[in-house]
Amino acid sequence: MDRKKSWLRRDFDALRLQWDVLTFYERFEQLVAHVLSVVISAIILVSLWQLIHAVTALLVSDALNPLDHAVFQTVFGMVMTLLIALEFKHSITRVMARRDHIVQVKTVVLVALLAIARKFIILDPASAPAQIAALAFALVALGSVYWLMRQRDDPVDATAAAHAELDRTMYAQRQQETRSGEGARRGD
Incomplete structure:
Protein backbone atom coordinates (compact mmCIF):
# COMPACT_ATOMS: atom_id res chain seq x y z
CA MET A 1 0.00 0.00 0.00
CA ASP A 2 2.87 2.34 0.84
CA ARG A 3 4.44 1.62 -2.54
CA LYS A 4 1.20 2.45 -4.31
CA LYS A 5 0.94 5.76 -2.46
CA SER A 6 4.49 6.73 -3.37
CA TRP A 7 3.86 5.84 -7.02
CA LEU A 8 0.65 7.88 -7.05
CA ARG A 9 2.34 10.76 -5.24
CA ARG A 10 5.26 10.74 -7.69
CA ASP A 11 2.89 10.83 -10.67
CA PHE A 12 0.85 13.62 -9.09
CA ASP A 13 4.01 15.65 -8.43
CA ALA A 14 5.17 15.17 -12.03
CA LEU A 15 1.76 16.27 -13.31
CA ARG A 16 1.84 19.32 -11.05
CA LEU A 17 5.30 20.30 -12.33
CA GLN A 18 4.16 19.91 -15.93
CA TRP A 19 1.00 21.89 -15.20
CA ASP A 20 3.06 24.78 -13.76
CA VAL A 21 4.95 25.34 -17.03
CA LEU A 22 1.87 25.23 -19.28
CA THR A 23 0.35 28.37 -20.69
CA PHE A 24 -3.29 29.18 -20.04
CA TYR A 25 -4.34 27.83 -23.43
CA GLU A 26 -2.28 24.65 -23.01
CA ARG A 27 -4.01 24.07 -19.67
CA PHE A 28 -7.38 24.60 -21.33
CA GLU A 29 -6.40 22.18 -24.10
CA GLN A 30 -5.38 19.56 -21.53
CA LEU A 31 -8.68 19.94 -19.64
CA VAL A 32 -10.69 19.58 -22.84
CA ALA A 33 -8.64 16.52 -23.83
CA HIS A 34 -9.29 14.89 -20.44
CA VAL A 35 -13.04 15.58 -20.62
CA LEU A 36 -13.20 14.25 -24.18
CA SER A 37 -11.26 11.19 -23.10
CA VAL A 38 -13.78 10.43 -20.38
CA VAL A 39 -16.73 10.96 -22.76
CA ILE A 40 -15.23 8.77 -25.47
CA SER A 41 -14.34 6.12 -22.89
CA ALA A 42 -17.99 6.04 -21.84
CA ILE A 43 -19.05 5.76 -25.49
CA ILE A 44 -16.60 2.90 -26.01
CA LEU A 45 -17.87 1.06 -22.94
CA VAL A 46 -21.52 1.48 -23.95
CA SER A 47 -20.76 0.41 -27.54
CA LEU A 48 -18.82 -2.61 -26.33
CA TRP A 49 -21.67 -3.58 -24.00
CA GLN A 50 -24.18 -3.26 -26.85
CA LEU A 51 -21.96 -5.33 -29.14
CA ILE A 52 -21.59 -8.07 -26.54
CA HIS A 53 -25.33 -7.98 -25.85
CA ALA A 54 -26.20 -8.16 -29.58
CA VAL A 55 -23.78 -11.02 -30.29
CA THR A 56 -24.96 -12.91 -27.20
CA ALA A 57 -28.60 -12.47 -28.24
CA LEU A 58 -27.77 -13.71 -31.74
CA LEU A 59 -25.91 -16.71 -30.31
CA VAL A 60 -28.72 -17.60 -27.92
CA SER A 61 -31.34 -17.33 -30.64
CA ASP A 62 -29.07 -19.33 -32.98
CA ALA A 63 -29.31 -16.52 -35.52
CA LEU A 64 -25.59 -15.70 -35.73
CA ASN A 65 -24.96 -16.48 -39.35
CA PRO A 66 -22.15 -14.23 -40.63
CA LEU A 67 -23.16 -15.06 -44.19
CA ASP A 68 -26.55 -13.42 -43.63
CA HIS A 69 -26.08 -9.89 -44.93
CA ALA A 70 -28.24 -8.22 -42.27
CA VAL A 71 -26.36 -9.95 -39.44
CA PHE A 72 -23.02 -9.13 -41.08
CA GLN A 73 -24.01 -5.47 -41.41
CA THR A 74 -25.15 -5.24 -37.81
CA VAL A 75 -22.23 -6.98 -36.14
CA PHE A 76 -19.42 -5.54 -38.22
CA GLY A 77 -21.01 -2.09 -38.23
CA MET A 78 -20.86 -2.18 -34.44
CA VAL A 79 -17.26 -3.43 -34.52
CA MET A 80 -16.24 -0.63 -36.88
CA THR A 81 -17.95 1.92 -34.64
CA LEU A 82 -15.84 0.65 -31.75
CA LEU A 83 -12.67 0.87 -33.84
CA ILE A 84 -13.47 4.44 -34.82
CA ALA A 85 -14.08 5.40 -31.20
CA LEU A 86 -10.82 3.70 -30.15
CA GLU A 87 -8.89 5.63 -32.81
CA PHE A 88 -10.42 8.88 -31.55
CA LYS A 89 -9.46 7.91 -27.99
CA HIS A 90 -5.92 7.13 -29.11
CA SER A 91 -5.52 10.54 -30.75
CA ILE A 92 -6.84 12.28 -27.63
CA THR A 93 -4.53 10.22 -25.42
CA ARG A 94 -1.57 11.45 -27.49
CA VAL A 95 -2.64 15.03 -26.77
CA MET A 96 -3.00 14.25 -23.05
CA ALA A 97 0.47 12.68 -22.96
CA ARG A 98 1.80 15.88 -24.55
CA ARG A 99 3.24 14.01 -27.53
CA ASP A 100 1.14 16.19 -29.83
CA HIS A 101 -0.30 19.63 -29.20
CA ILE A 102 -3.50 19.06 -31.13
CA VAL A 103 -5.25 16.18 -32.82
CA GLN A 104 -3.26 15.52 -35.98
CA VAL A 105 -4.83 15.91 -39.43
CA LYS A 106 -3.49 12.50 -40.43
CA THR A 107 -5.47 10.92 -37.60
CA VAL A 108 -8.64 12.75 -38.64
CA VAL A 109 -8.20 11.51 -42.22
CA LEU A 110 -7.64 7.97 -40.92
CA VAL A 111 -10.83 8.14 -38.83
CA ALA A 112 -12.72 9.44 -41.89
CA LEU A 113 -11.39 6.47 -43.90
CA LEU A 114 -12.60 4.11 -41.18
CA ALA A 115 -16.02 5.80 -41.17
CA ILE A 116 -16.37 5.40 -44.93
CA ALA A 117 -15.24 1.77 -44.71
CA ARG A 118 -17.91 1.27 -42.04
CA LYS A 119 -20.47 2.90 -44.34
CA PHE A 120 -19.54 0.46 -47.11
CA ILE A 121 -19.98 -2.45 -44.70
CA ILE A 122 -23.44 -1.39 -43.56
CA LEU A 123 -24.54 -0.12 -46.98
CA ASP A 124 -27.74 -1.61 -48.31
CA PRO A 125 -26.99 -3.62 -51.48
CA ALA A 126 -29.91 -1.92 -53.21
CA SER A 127 -28.39 1.53 -52.74
CA ALA A 128 -28.30 3.98 -55.61
CA PRO A 129 -25.22 3.69 -57.81
CA ALA A 130 -24.63 7.44 -57.40
Whole structure:
Protein backbone atom coordinates (compact mmCIF):
# COMPACT_ATOMS: atom_id res chain seq x y z
CA MET A 1 0.00 0.00 0.00
CA ASP A 2 2.87 2.34 0.84
CA ARG A 3 4.44 1.62 -2.54
CA LYS A 4 1.20 2.45 -4.31
CA LYS A 5 0.94 5.76 -2.46
CA SER A 6 4.49 6.73 -3.37
CA TRP A 7 3.86 5.84 -7.02
CA LEU A 8 0.65 7.88 -7.05
CA ARG A 9 2.34 10.76 -5.24
CA ARG A 10 5.26 10.74 -7.69
CA ASP A 11 2.89 10.83 -10.67
CA PHE A 12 0.85 13.62 -9.09
CA ASP A 13 4.01 15.65 -8.43
CA ALA A 14 5.17 15.17 -12.03
CA LEU A 15 1.76 16.27 -13.31
CA ARG A 16 1.84 19.32 -11.05
CA LEU A 17 5.30 20.30 -12.33
CA GLN A 18 4.16 19.91 -15.93
CA TRP A 19 1.00 21.89 -15.20
CA ASP A 20 3.06 24.78 -13.76
CA VAL A 21 4.95 25.34 -17.03
CA LEU A 22 1.87 25.23 -19.28
CA THR A 23 0.35 28.37 -20.69
CA PHE A 24 -3.29 29.18 -20.04
CA TYR A 25 -4.34 27.83 -23.43
CA GLU A 26 -2.28 24.65 -23.01
CA ARG A 27 -4.01 24.07 -19.67
CA PHE A 28 -7.38 24.60 -21.33
CA GLU A 29 -6.40 22.18 -24.10
CA GLN A 30 -5.38 19.56 -21.53
CA LEU A 31 -8.68 19.94 -19.64
CA VAL A 32 -10.69 19.58 -22.84
CA ALA A 33 -8.64 16.52 -23.83
CA HIS A 34 -9.29 14.89 -20.44
CA VAL A 35 -13.04 15.58 -20.62
CA LEU A 36 -13.20 14.25 -24.18
CA SER A 37 -11.26 11.19 -23.10
CA VAL A 38 -13.78 10.43 -20.38
CA VAL A 39 -16.73 10.96 -22.76
CA ILE A 40 -15.23 8.77 -25.47
CA SER A 41 -14.34 6.12 -22.89
CA ALA A 42 -17.99 6.04 -21.84
CA ILE A 43 -19.05 5.76 -25.49
CA ILE A 44 -16.60 2.90 -26.01
CA LEU A 45 -17.87 1.06 -22.94
CA VAL A 46 -21.52 1.48 -23.95
CA SER A 47 -20.76 0.41 -27.54
CA LEU A 48 -18.82 -2.61 -26.33
CA TRP A 49 -21.67 -3.58 -24.00
CA GLN A 50 -24.18 -3.26 -26.85
CA LEU A 51 -21.96 -5.33 -29.14
CA ILE A 52 -21.59 -8.07 -26.54
CA HIS A 53 -25.33 -7.98 -25.85
CA ALA A 54 -26.20 -8.16 -29.58
CA VAL A 55 -23.78 -11.02 -30.29
CA THR A 56 -24.96 -12.91 -27.20
CA ALA A 57 -28.60 -12.47 -28.24
CA LEU A 58 -27.77 -13.71 -31.74
CA LEU A 59 -25.91 -16.71 -30.31
CA VAL A 60 -28.72 -17.60 -27.92
CA SER A 61 -31.34 -17.33 -30.64
CA ASP A 62 -29.07 -19.33 -32.98
CA ALA A 63 -29.31 -16.52 -35.52
CA LEU A 64 -25.59 -15.70 -35.73
CA ASN A 65 -24.96 -16.48 -39.35
CA PRO A 66 -22.15 -14.23 -40.63
CA LEU A 67 -23.16 -15.06 -44.19
CA ASP A 68 -26.55 -13.42 -43.63
CA HIS A 69 -26.08 -9.89 -44.93
CA ALA A 70 -28.24 -8.22 -42.27
CA VAL A 71 -26.36 -9.95 -39.44
CA PHE A 72 -23.02 -9.13 -41.08
CA GLN A 73 -24.01 -5.47 -41.41
CA THR A 74 -25.15 -5.24 -37.81
CA VAL A 75 -22.23 -6.98 -36.14
CA PHE A 76 -19.42 -5.54 -38.22
CA GLY A 77 -21.01 -2.09 -38.23
CA MET A 78 -20.86 -2.18 -34.44
CA VAL A 79 -17.26 -3.43 -34.52
CA MET A 80 -16.24 -0.63 -36.88
CA THR A 81 -17.95 1.92 -34.64
CA LEU A 82 -15.84 0.65 -31.75
CA LEU A 83 -12.67 0.87 -33.84
CA ILE A 84 -13.47 4.44 -34.82
CA ALA A 85 -14.08 5.40 -31.20
CA LEU A 86 -10.82 3.70 -30.15
CA GLU A 87 -8.89 5.63 -32.81
CA PHE A 88 -10.42 8.88 -31.55
CA LYS A 89 -9.46 7.91 -27.99
CA HIS A 90 -5.92 7.13 -29.11
CA SER A 91 -5.52 10.54 -30.75
CA ILE A 92 -6.84 12.28 -27.63
CA THR A 93 -4.53 10.22 -25.42
CA ARG A 94 -1.57 11.45 -27.49
CA VAL A 95 -2.64 15.03 -26.77
CA MET A 96 -3.00 14.25 -23.05
CA ALA A 97 0.47 12.68 -22.96
CA ARG A 98 1.80 15.88 -24.55
CA ARG A 99 3.24 14.01 -27.53
CA ASP A 100 1.14 16.19 -29.83
CA HIS A 101 -0.30 19.63 -29.20
CA ILE A 102 -3.50 19.06 -31.13
CA VAL A 103 -5.25 16.18 -32.82
CA GLN A 104 -3.26 15.52 -35.98
CA VAL A 105 -4.83 15.91 -39.43
CA LYS A 106 -3.49 12.50 -40.43
CA THR A 107 -5.47 10.92 -37.60
CA VAL A 108 -8.64 12.75 -38.64
CA VAL A 109 -8.20 11.51 -42.22
CA LEU A 110 -7.64 7.97 -40.92
CA VAL A 111 -10.83 8.14 -38.83
CA ALA A 112 -12.72 9.44 -41.89
CA LEU A 113 -11.39 6.47 -43.90
CA LEU A 114 -12.60 4.11 -41.18
CA ALA A 115 -16.02 5.80 -41.17
CA ILE A 116 -16.37 5.40 -44.93
CA ALA A 117 -15.24 1.77 -44.71
CA ARG A 118 -17.91 1.27 -42.04
CA LYS A 119 -20.47 2.90 -44.34
CA PHE A 120 -19.54 0.46 -47.11
CA ILE A 121 -19.98 -2.45 -44.70
CA ILE A 122 -23.44 -1.39 -43.56
CA LEU A 123 -24.54 -0.12 -46.98
CA ASP A 124 -27.74 -1.61 -48.31
CA PRO A 125 -26.99 -3.62 -51.48
CA ALA A 126 -29.91 -1.92 -53.21
CA SER A 127 -28.39 1.53 -52.74
CA ALA A 128 -28.30 3.98 -55.61
CA PRO A 129 -25.22 3.69 -57.81
CA ALA A 130 -24.63 7.44 -57.40
CA GLN A 131 -24.38 7.00 -53.63
CA ILE A 132 -21.88 4.16 -54.03
CA ALA A 133 -19.86 6.19 -56.54
CA ALA A 134 -19.81 9.20 -54.22
CA LEU A 135 -18.60 7.08 -51.31
CA ALA A 136 -15.97 5.44 -53.53
CA PHE A 137 -14.76 8.85 -54.72
CA ALA A 138 -14.55 10.10 -51.13
CA LEU A 139 -12.65 6.97 -50.13
CA VAL A 140 -10.14 7.37 -52.98
CA ALA A 141 -9.72 11.09 -52.23
CA LEU A 142 -9.15 10.54 -48.51
CA GLY A 143 -6.88 7.58 -49.22
CA SER A 144 -4.80 9.76 -51.55
CA VAL A 145 -4.55 12.51 -48.95
CA TYR A 146 -3.51 10.00 -46.30
CA TRP A 147 -0.91 8.47 -48.64
CA LEU A 148 0.49 11.90 -49.53
CA MET A 149 0.73 12.84 -45.86
CA ARG A 150 2.55 9.59 -45.07
CA GLN A 151 4.92 10.16 -47.99
CA ARG A 152 5.62 13.62 -46.61
CA ASP A 153 6.16 12.41 -43.04
CA ASP A 154 7.86 9.06 -43.60
CA PRO A 155 11.13 10.36 -45.12
CA VAL A 156 11.48 12.71 -42.15
CA ASP A 157 10.73 9.85 -39.75
CA ALA A 158 13.13 7.55 -41.60
CA THR A 159 15.92 10.15 -41.51
CA ALA A 160 15.35 10.79 -37.81
CA ALA A 161 15.36 7.05 -37.11
CA ALA A 162 18.61 6.62 -39.09
CA HIS A 163 20.25 9.47 -37.15
CA ALA A 164 19.07 7.99 -33.85
CA GLU A 165 20.45 4.56 -34.81
CA LEU A 166 23.77 6.13 -35.81
CA ASP A 167 23.90 7.99 -32.49
CA ARG A 168 23.19 4.75 -30.57
CA THR A 169 25.92 2.93 -32.50
CA MET A 170 28.46 5.69 -31.87
CA TYR A 171 27.52 5.79 -28.18
CA ALA A 172 27.91 2.02 -27.88
CA GLN A 173 31.33 2.22 -29.60
CA ARG A 174 32.46 4.97 -27.20
CA GLN A 175 31.27 2.92 -24.24
CA GLN A 176 33.16 -0.10 -25.57
CA GLU A 177 36.32 1.96 -26.08
CA THR A 178 36.00 3.40 -22.58
CA ARG A 179 35.61 -0.06 -21.07
CA SER A 180 38.54 -1.45 -23.04
CA GLY A 181 40.68 1.53 -22.01
CA GLU A 182 39.82 0.95 -18.33
CA GLY A 183 40.54 -2.74 -18.67
CA ALA A 184 43.94 -2.06 -20.24
CA ARG A 185 44.81 0.36 -17.43
CA ARG A 186 43.83 -2.16 -14.76
CA GLY A 187 45.94 -4.82 -16.40
CA ASP A 188 49.07 -2.61 -16.24
